Amino acid sequence: MTSPASDRRSDLAIHTTDLGKRFGERTALAGIDLEVPRGTAFGFLGANGAGKTTLIRLLLGLAEPTSGRMQILGHDLPGDRAAALARVGAIIEEPRFHPHLSGRENLKIHCAARDRAAHGRIDAAIARVGLSARADDRVKGYSLGMRQRLGVARCLLTDPELLILDEPLNGLDPAGILEFRGLIRALVDEGRTVLLSSHLLDEVEKTCDVAAIVDNGRVVAQGSIHELVRGGPRAIDIRCTHPVEAVQLLAAVPGVTRTTDHEGGLRVTLSPEAPVDREIVTALLRRLLDHGVAVERVAPVSASLEERFLTMTTRLEDRS
Amino acid sequence: MFDLRLIRAEVLKLRRRRGMLSIVAGLTLGVVALAFGVTAIQHAGNPGRYGPAGGAANFRDALDVVMLLTIVAGAIVGSTAGAQDLESGVFRDLAATGRSRVALFGARVTGAWAVVLPVAALTAAAMAGASVGLAESLPAPSAAAVLAGTAGLLATAALSSAVAVGLSALIGSRGPVIAIVLAFNLAIAQILVGISFLGDLRQAIPTVALARIAHANADVHTTLGVALAVVGAWVAAAFAAGAWRTKTREI
Numbered sequence: 001m002t003s004p005a006s007d008r009r010s011d012l013a014i015h016t017t018d019l020g021k022r023f024g025e026r027t028a029l030a031g032i033d034l035e036v037p038r039g040t041a042f043g044f045l046g047a048n049g050a051g052k053t054t055l056i057r058l059l060l061g062l063a064e065p066t067s068g069r070m071q072i073l074g075h076d077l078p079g080d081r082a083a084a085l086a087r088v089g090a091i092i093e094e095p096r097f098h099p100h101l102s103g104r105e106n107l108k109i110h111c112a113a114r115d116r117a118a119h120g121r122i123d124a125a126i127a128r129v130g131l132s133a134r135a136d137d138r139v140k141g142y143s144l145g146m147r148q149r150l151g152v153a154r155c156l157l158t159d160p161e162l163l164i165l166d167e168p169l170n171g172l173d174p175a176g177i178l179e180f181r182g183l184i185r186a187l188v189d190e191g192r193t194v195l196l197s198s199h200l201l202d203e204v205e206k207t208c209d210v211a212a213i214v215d216n217g218r219v220v221a222q223g224s225i226h227e228l229v230r231g232g233p234r235a236i237d238i239r240c241t242h243p244v245e246a247v248q249l250l251a252a253v254p255g256v257t258r259t260t261d262h263e264g265g266l267r268v269t270l271s272p273e274a275p276v277d278r279e280i281v282t283a284l285l286r287r288l289l290d291h292g293v294a295v296e297r298v299a300p301v302s303a304s305l306e307e308r309f310l311t312m313t314t315r316l317e318d319r320s
Numbered sequence: 321m322f323d324l325r326l327i328r329a330e331v332l333k334l335r336r337r338r339g340m341l342s343i344v345a346g347l348t349l350g351v352v353a354l355a356f357g358v359t360a361i362q363h364a365g366n367p368g369r370y371g372p373a374g375g376a377a378n379f380r381d382a383l384d385v386v387m388l389l390t391i392v393a394g395a396i397v398g399s400t401a402g403a404q405d406l407e408s409g410v411f412r413d414l415a416a417t418g419r420s421r422v423a424l425f426g427a428r429v430t431g432a433w434a435v436v437l438p439v440a441a442l443t444a445a446a447m448a449g450a451s452v453g454l455a456e457s458l459p460a461p462s463a464a465a466v467l468a469g470t471a472g473l474l475a476t477a478a479l480s481s482a483v484a485v486g487l488s489a490l491i492g493s494r495g496p497v498i499a500i501v502l503a504f505n506l507a508i509a510q511i512l513v514g515i516s517f518l519g520d521l522r523q524a525i526p527t528v529a530l531a532r533i534a535h536a537n538a539d540v541h542t543t544l545g546v547a548l549a550v551v552g553a554w555v556a557a558a559f560a561a562g563a564w565r566t567k568t569r570e571i
Contacts, residue, residue: 060416063570085418092416096409100336109410112329113419154413 012071013038013162013193014059019068021054021217028054030217031068036195036210038161041188043204043211043225044197045309051217052197053093056166060090073161086115089155090164094171095147099140103131103150106139110154118157125153129183144171152183163187166197181207205229205305213309221308228308236281238288239265239297246293253287255280267301322426326419330431333404340400344393344436348443351389355382356450363454375458376465379451383469383534386443387476388506394436394480395501401432401481402488402562403497412571425489425566429559432481440477444470465535472534475551479526480505486558489565523547526554 014036021029029051036042046052057063059072061081070077075084097106104122111118126135129149134142142150148171155163165184169177184194184207198204204211205225212222221228240246243266247259250268257271270280281298288295335341359373372378405411405424414424448466461469480501487497509527512518522528523542532547542550 057571061418062412062415082418082420085416088416088418090413090416092412094409096413098333098404098408098410101333105332105336106410109329109333110413110417112323112325113414113417113424116325158417 011038012036013042014070014072014195016055016059016070017068019055019058019070020066021051021058021063022066027217029058029065032214032217032219034212034219035222036193038193039188039191040210041184041194041196041208043208044195044214045199045201045204045211045305046197046214048199050214052214053166054217055214056090056092056164056195056197059164060088060092061085062092087158087161088164089158089160089162090166091148091151091155091168092164092166094144094167095151095154097139097147097150100138102136102138103142103146103153104135106150107154107157111157114158117159121157121159125156128156129153130179145173145176148172148176148180152180160192162193162195164195164197167199168196169198169200169203177203201306201309211305225305229305234270235301236268236270236284237262237265237297237299237301238268238284238295240288241294241296242292245291246288249287249291249293250284253280253283256284265297322430323423326423326427327430327434330401330427331434334397334401334431334435337400340396341435344396344439347389347393348386348439349446352382352386352443352446352450355385356447356454360454372454372456372458374451374454374456374460376451376455376461377458379447379461379465379469382447382451383472386447387472387530387534390440390443390473390476391480391505392498392502393439394432394477395484395498397436398432398481398484399488399494399497399501401428401435402485403492403494406488406492407494415571421567421569422563425485425563426559428489429482429485429562432485433478436477436481437474440473441470444473468533468535472530475533476530479530479551479554482555483526483558486560486562489562489569524550524553526550 012035014034016032016034019029019032019034020027032051032055034055044052044055054063058065059070059077061078064078072084072088075081077084097103098109101109104126107122107125108119111122126132129152131146131149131153134146139147139150148168152168155165169180172180181203184196187194188209196204196208208225210222210224211228212219213228214220238246243261246266250256250259250266255270257269259266259268261267268284281300285295285298356373356378359370359378362370363372405414405428411424415421444466447469448461451466452460484497484501487500488494491497505527509525512525513522513528515522523546528542529547529550532542532544533551
């Protein structure tokens with residue numbers, strides 16, 4: 001009989017506990033606890049130097065952790081690395097290839113390090129990323145976008161249960177980004193898990209179901225995109241007559257932290273403890289109308305993932 | 321540890337480097353063709369002044385030169401096999417498959433051998449053929465001399481390329497490795513051979529062992545058994561150092 005804890009672990013594609021990595025005196029990861037559910041697109045967000053790529057390198061066995069535990073697809077790392085990575089496809093930063101070989105030959109080289117069935121998937125993988133017409137050209141003639149596509153094709157050779165993609169949108173034009181987003185969603189719809197590390201917050205918000213925000217080597221927030229955004233700053237935009245008086249009136253409403261001019265109207269910023277939106281809007285309107293201020297427009301402002309990210313993280317230059 | 325699919329992949333990477341293969345072929349087969357060809361033309365033009373191109377003595381002289389050039393050829397192929405995954409950044413993706421890194425390294429050594437040894441064998445065959453075919457009135461090289469010369473060339477190619485693969489794993493790029501292999505074999509080894517107070521320690525110098533295997537002119541006496549053991553030890557040391565670095569490298 002399996003325990004509830006082990007059931008939960010089997011639902012996770014990636015599970016790390018107190019994972020740490022030091023480079024000499026510098027701490028790159030300081031106790032990362034990460035849970036990536038199977039069958040989701042998982043966004044991994046962090047500023048430059050936050051530790052995103054370091055974590056990916058540890059997961060892929062490219063560097064050794066200094067503390068903590070990690071599991072991929074239920075296999076312990078580093079002890080069971082070969083089994084853990086057998087059905088993991090990865091792009092780490094910019095995908096690299098032998099430039100003097102064709103795209104197809106590069107995939108053949110990679111297949112030699114995979115199981116024998118991988119070789120039979122080459123044509124399908126090339127077709128899926130739209131590179132069939134250029135597959136026999138040397139990679140040295142490929143654009144960065146084509147290399148990214150070839151990198152994805154390389155990931156598909158292993159029929160992956162888990163794809164780990166580190167900044168996969170680099171070098172893609174807007175059409176390529178849109179196409180890539182569709183590809184990721186299609187892979188997730190097939191039951192695969194995608195870990196997407198990116199600095200393009202808008203893309204993560206549009207593509208992923210779940211995300212973690214990492215800062216200074218620690219996970220500072222983790223949950224569904226909806227949950228992450230909901231925890232962000234709240235505000236209400238109001239357009240009214242007598243804005244100067246309105247600022248003073250609104251300051252007295254419980255839950256209002258400040259009121260500022262914003263695009264010809266006022267932006268009322270609310271504290272996290274403020275009542276739910278409907279109640280606070282009613283309170284604000286009543287306060288203004290009771291004092292003879294006519295209200296032309298009221299619009300709640302929802303925080304974006306980007307705003308949420310900025311409130312949670314420190315920038316690299318701030319740290320130094 | 322030696323996976324045939326990985327070795328085939330390594331050979332594919334090397335085979336597609338046409339420029340490198342041209343240089344290697346030029347240094348070995350090309351030099352043999354040039355040396356015997358020019359001498360043969362000179363002999364045909366003026367037999368009184370120029371002797372036949374073939375014969376046992378010419379075989380020995382050609383062997384000395386070709387062994388030196390085979391060191392260069394082995395270093396080029398070995399350093400390319402050893403460093404191309406690291407230099408291109410592909411090694412990271414191969415390691416991320418979870419495949420044993422020692423197996424990945426082993427494939428580089430055997431892949432380099434799969435390219436350089438046939439070239440060395442062809443070169444030896446061309447030398448032997450020319451030495452016998454163009455001997456005319458001169459004594460042709462004996463079967464034992466041809467066999468020893470071929471073994472010497474093969475050992476030279478195997479040792480040079482294996483050491484270059486191992487050094488490439490330690491250093492991570494081709495250029496310095498070729499420079500180190502050449503500097504050691506062409507300069508440092510010659511200086512060490514000349515230091516007489518080193519005595520029997522000089523038997524451990526690779527060029528001394530290779531000269532013994534090839535029955536070439538040698539300054540230090542050693543037995544065939546010791547020579548084979550020395551070559552084996554250098555290959556093993558290069559393999560061990562390269563495999564260790566490949567296994568422990570953080571990418």
